[in-house]
Amino acid sequence: MARILVTRPEEDAASFADILTGLGHQVQIEPLLSVRLRTDASLDTAGAQALLFTSANGVRAAARLTEERGLPALCVGDATARAAHEAGFDRIESAAGDVHDLAELVRGKCRPEAGPLVHVAGTISAGDLAGELTASGFEVRRAVVYETEAALRLSGEARAALADRRIDAVTLFSPRTARTFARIVQEAGLAHRLGTVDLLCLSAAVAETLDALPRRRLLVAAEPTQNALIELIQ
Template sequence: MRLLVTRPEEDAAALASVLAARGHEVVMSPVMSIRFLDEAEFPQRVWQALLVTSANGARALARRREAAALKNLPVLAIGPATAQAMADAGFRRIEAAGGDVETLAALACLRLSPDGGPLLHAAGSVVAGDLKAALTAQGFEIERAVLYEAVASDALPGAAHRALAENRADGILLYSPRTARIFVSLARAAGLEAALAGITAYCLSPAVADALENTAFLTVKIAEQPEQAALLALLDG
């Protein structure tokens, strides 16, 4: 299949290789770019553990000189890809949740104690789900360090525009509700919404699929679990 990959370039290269190995043709179609906030304030406290909700959060944390003093702390990552990014950054005590905020909060409640000290959440300027509210309700103190922002594109990438305009796309991979909303908005602005009726949207979670409400995709398929392996399994169906 010819598949549109909407992830930022930082995340798309490895995915493109996996798709190519499965025999798919990849159309790189990022609708957001990552800007690291290297000068942002970094909270200084005695942390019980680190919570990381994206691979870009891991990369942003790794860029900070403050990270060197944190590498022996327990790390709870939202999923396997984020856990790998933390390992690549030199962190050692890492455990992955099931791919969403709910399973990350549950893992934190299982592994950590509200009395053990505050938690540091390395995150972007926009977050999916309310991790802080979920853990505060369980008695934890959690502080969010905004270390990067994902900036929406102002136009559909040229490769995606051509693929849709020429009816040469079979599907699109969507990893977040925000990505889904941005892509649909850009397709509409380009006058290409009708072209979506010919392709399948492969969604990482029900929340991503919900963001496609009132769009005319040929089919919307949802991964059984909010993780890349489950999303890729949809392509074999």
């Protein structure tokens, strides 16, 4: 049993925490990014052959902006695919990986002449999905429909847990989350308390942002999926 600090945005953190709790771990949720729909958000699916989702946040934003559920929903990973299923999409494919894997899935499932692809994205996105697919001859409409805001400080509960060494591991799913964690832990004067904490990263890109941060171990999931991170925890 480990005491784990989960730093995902609130909606994603709840389901992830439930899984970890079911495996016998103690979980404390500390969202380091908050997500909101942009006030000027719109989604043009006219003539599109598929929707591309690189996050569950994009799925939830799309579900609020359109009643379209018949287009194929091509998702970066299994957690995003689950969100698409919950949102009512019924033609769902998961790349079970990262942006490069999603681009490969698109190339296998779609044809450039069949119509545009709509990438439902936030203001900050990992990788260059549109660039990869444009190079393969596809037309990509990038619909920026949500934005994320980084936390300014740790909550009192998280500060106390780190200060008292009541955290064994911290899960970090994105480079931006990792950078935010490093910044606010250092600003709180708690970086020296991380010597007994494992930093568990979804990918090497996440881990690279934490090189200078004290820790017990810096560990990277075998592949960039939630299931692989759970295996790392176990």
